[in-house]
């Protein structure tokens with residue numbers, strides 16, 4: 001009962017000053033609208049970029065570093081143990097067979113049972129040269145299980161002109177990097193002549209193109225099934241150069257990586273270590289969105305503060321009368337805080353609508369990118385949390401903008417005003 | 422007769438620019454249903470005393486009792502509540518809220534009190550306006566009526582919560598003799614029918630003569646009571 005009178009007075013004050021109230025509310029509208037648009041768009045973009053790199057990257061990669069033995073045979077020989085000697089030995093070579101991960105099938109079986117693991121798939125990486133007449137292009141042929149790869153790393157998002165499964169159907173199939181295809185002027189159905197690292201010739205039939213948007217990858221990489229790649233590497237059926245692991249929870253990547261390298265004596269790297277700079281980009285984009293929106297809202301807050309301050313000077317008499325009638329300082333304070341909140345709620349609600357409307361428009365705008373052949377429009381993230389956050393934000397800022405003038409109004413001494421007449 | 426208002430040894434000082442004593446040992450008491458006028462030369466401290474009694478000014482020495490309750494030293498929230506419920510105040514200048522209608526202005530203190538529903542309050546507000554002969558102006562804006570009408574609206578507003586005491590600072594100062602008579606009649610009527618008490622500052626000797634008792638002030642003191 002008591003409160004509804006205060007709300008009524010607050011509302012009447014605002015309605016009597018339509019123009020000023022609307023301008024104050026518009027400030028909030030633009031602040032909230034911009035916040036929604038920026039956040040939806042920026043996080044949509046982040047999601048897209050995450051998809052570009054993070055989704056495609058294994059959470060843990062197990063590999064075998066090809067390196068020279070730490071203790072060379074010559075150092076074991078008694079006469080040369082002393083480091084005073086300069087060791088000159090022709091041909092220190094890593095053994096070839098070390099390229100494969102030892103016992104990779106055993107590791108796979110063991111990790112597949114781990115409840116934290118979503119999936120694990122072997123990769124056979126083989127150096128090749130794509131051949132075009134007398135020109136040789138450096139390349140990397142990756143032997144994969146196409147179905148697993150699609151399931152774990154959204155492989156199909158980067159495939160144009162065919163389906164990843166086609167690799168499993170044809171024995172000699174290859175999914176050629178789009179960059180390579182462009183350089184060699186090849187199309188789906190053509191054969192690519194290649195020379196393997198052991199010097200043998202191979203001809204594979206193109207079933208689709210692979211387009212990641214990262215030029216260095218698209219210009220070298222191609223995919224074949226595991227058997228074909230093992231053939232290209234001149235290796236047997238247990239050969240695998242990498243194991244890609246996807247976890248159910250990405251946060252477990254780092255501890256699990258340590259665990260794996262200790263348990264199996266293999267090299268392993270986790271996604272965050274491999275892509276540290278990527279996280280930084282995401283957080284900077286978020287920071288910019290927040291900074292811009294908060295700035296706009298603070299400006300809107302000053303607008304409200306200003307208008308209420310002016311209103312209180314105009315309304316000195318009314319405040320004195322209200323107090324003489326028995327309204328307390330707290331009642332008067334609430335009247336002005338309600339005014340600020342009314343401006344905030346109405347301006348904020350319109351801002352949410354505006355933000356949503358513009359986000360919808362952006363999400364319909366065409367956006368063609370080399371990077372993601374399957375994406376046709378701008379990425380926009382319609383997350384409810386932004387709308388809830390925006391509303392809270394509007395209410396909190398307007399509350400504080402209204403609080404100081406309201407407190408000033410509550411302290412007005414009615415006797416002084418009444419005497420002044 | 423029971424005492425409604427009692428004032429004990431009130432001193433009041435102003436400090437700006439120098440310390441001046443404007444009320445000096447003021448003592449008096451008023452009974453329920455009594456009609457008291459305060460008279461005195463301009464600047465003798467009548468308004469100052471009234472602001473103290475109305476609880477709006479709390480900066481004084483001495484004690485003020487209303488209905489046997491000590492008001493001195495109460496918090497401003499408690500005083501606001503007491504003012505709302507038990508004291509009706511009418512100023513010399515008609516203080517109405519310009520953005521509200523006449524009816525809404527009259528209803529305001531009752532809505533603040535919150536004891537009755539809005540429709541009940543509206544009904545009572547109409548009665549008060551009828552009593553002051555301005556019910557036909559109820560729907561008009563407070564700024565759209567004449568000075569004398571405004572003053573009567575302000576009186577209706579002071580009556581809305583049926584207070585124990587009405588305090589007026591020259592409430593008829595801006596009225597012609599016909600309307601001043603009307604207001605005096607209503608005040609007189611309220612004392613006898615509802616037992617309300619009236620404490621009215623006035624320069625109008627005629628008005629003062631017709632009240633139950635006249636308190637005369639000079640230089641911050643009460644010089645005679647008759």
Ligand SMILES: Nc1ncnc2c1ncn2[C@@H]1O[C@H](COP(=O)(O)OP(=O)(O)OP(=O)(O)O)[C@@H](O)[C@H]1O
Nearest residue numbers: 435436437438443462463464465466467468469470
């Ligand atoms: N805020 C103030 N600061 C200093 N002195 C003040 C203040 N208010 C009033 N006074 C002084 O207090 C004295 C009493 O003033 P008050 O308004 O009570 O007189 P009054 O009897 O109501 O006069 P009037 O009949 O003209 O209305 C005056 O001398 C006045 O100058």
Ligand SMILES: [Mg+2]
Nearest residue numbers: 467468469590
């Ligand atoms: Mg006076």
